[in-house]
Amino acid sequence: MADTLHVELGRRYHFAASHRLHNAKLSEEQNHRIYGKCNNPYGHGHNYTVEVRVSGEVDPATGMIANLADLDAFVNEQVIEPFDHRSLQDEVPAFRETVPTTENLCVEIFQRLKGFPVAKLEAVRVVETSNNSFEYAGD
Amino acid sequence: MVYITRKLEFSASHLYHNPALSADENRHIFGKCNNPHGHGHNYTLEVTIAGEPDPVTGMVLDLKELKEILECEITQRMDHRFLNYEVAELKNQIPTCENVARVIWNLLEPKIPQGHLHRVRLYESADLFADCYRNGAKGLA
Numbered sequence: 106m107a108d109t110l111h112v113e114l115g116r117r118y119h120f121a122a123s124h125r126l127h128n129a130k131l132s133e134e135q136n137h138r139i140y141g142k143c144n145n146p147y148g149h150g151h152n153y154t155v156e157v158r159v160s161g162e163v164d165p166a167t168g169m170i171a172n173l174a175d176l177d178a179f180v181n182e183q184v185i186e187p188f189d190h191r192s193l194q195d196e197v198p199a200f201r202e203t204v205p206t207t208e209n210l211c212v213e214i215f216q217r218l219k220g221f222p223v224a225k226l227e228a229v230r231v232v233e234t235s236n237n238s239f240e241y242a243g244d
Numbered sequence: 245m246v247y248i249t250r251k252l253e254f255s256a257s258h259l260y261h262n263p264a265l266s267a268d269e270n271r272h273i274f275g276k277c278n279n280p281h282g283h284g285h286n287y288t289l290e291v292t293i294a295g296e297p298d299p300v301t302g303m304v305l306d307l308k309e310l311k312e313i314l315e316c317e318i319t320q321r322m323d324h325r326f327l328n329y330e331v332a333e334l335k336n337q338i339p340t341c342e343n344v345a346r347v348i349w350n351l352l353e354p355k356i357p358q359g360h361l362h363r364v365r366l367y368e369s370a371d372l373f374a375d376c377y378r379n380g381a382k383g384l385a
Contacts, residue, residue: 110349111379112342117371158375163346166262167273168338173372174275 113160113227114170118180120189123150124205127194148192153207154232155184155214161224171223183217207231211239219243247362248304249292252314254323257284258339261328274338282326287344288367289318291352295359305358317351341366345374 125148126140136144143149157180161170187197193205199213215229228242259282260274270278277283291314295304322331327339333347345366353361364376 109379110346111377111382112346113375113377114342115365115373115375163340163342165337166264168260168340168343170342170374172273 111160112163112170113158114176114224115156115158116173116176116180118155118157118177118185119152120155120185121150121152122188122191122193123148124193124200125149126204126206128204148194151233153188153210155180156228156230156232157218158227158229159221159224160227171221175223176221179221180218184214207233207237207239208241211241215241215243245294246297246304247292247294248307248310248359249290250307250310250314251288251290252311252319253286253288254319255284255286256322256325256327257282258327259283260338260340262338282328285368287322289314289348290363290365290367291361292363292365293356293359294362298358305356309357313352313355317355318348321351341368341372341374345376349376 124143125145126143127136127146128139131139157176159171159176163170191197193210194200197205197213200209203209203213211229211231214231215226218229219226226243228240230238230240232238258277259279260277261270261280262273265273291310293305293310297304321333325331327334327344331339331347333351334343337343337347345364348366349361349364352364362377362381365373366376367373
């Protein structure tokens with residue numbers, strides 16, 4: 106019966122970072138109109154929560170889809186270390202040309218995690234504030 | 245299709261140990277979870293039922309009925325229990341979040357009288373959970 110079930114493991118991670126929403130291709134006035142307060146030149150920060158869901162066979166020897174130690178190490182290396190306490194557009198190369206909206210952040214995190222060798226990445230959900238969250242499950 | 249979700253909390257202890265592996269292997273794979281005396285969690289269970297609202301009652305499934313099923317199948321079986329030793333369905337399984345979620349699915353699915361079980365989500369802590377779906381029926385998260 107268990108074989109007919111699809112099981113996913115979900116894990117939440119936390120990091121804090123600052124960003125500024127600004128598109129250099131647009132005028133100052135357009136940037137201000139589109140991004141409002143988020144266009145403040147000095148930037149602002151959030152406590153981000155990243156929810157990662159992976160799927161796969163539950164190994165009968167361990168009861169696990171993936172050992173949390175492996176998943177944690179991978180996410181820490183790929184996402185938490187490079188993003189935590191950073192200014193996203195200034196310190197993460199992916200956001201030099203791309204506006205660091207949380208939509209784009211969510212896609213970037215998915216791309217970084219889809220190579221997890223132990224289990225299949227199902228989706229990444231990024232919670233920017235308690236009122237806003239974004240989810241990406243690949244194309 | 246409408247999805248309704250009922251939440252419940254229970255507290256239980258467990259430990260991870262596979263007798264087919266050496267003490268070293270157990271410690272290496274399971275870490276602190278291999279502590280022989282066990283440890284506990286406050287589990288949160290979210291059960292999602294999918295169905296069409298009944299035209300007379302306006303309900304997919306009477307939540308009172310679902311609450312009673314959850315009380316009987318899950319709370320009475322698992323709350324304030326040591327999962328390894330006191331839950332027969334988990335005998336010979338490592339009581340990871342994945343396996344406990346699967347056992348809960350198998351306990352609940354045949355008991356749902358209206359609509360059908362869509363998802364079981366079991367939180368072991370705020371940052372760790374497992375989801376269970378019928379294969380190919382994931383749809384709405």
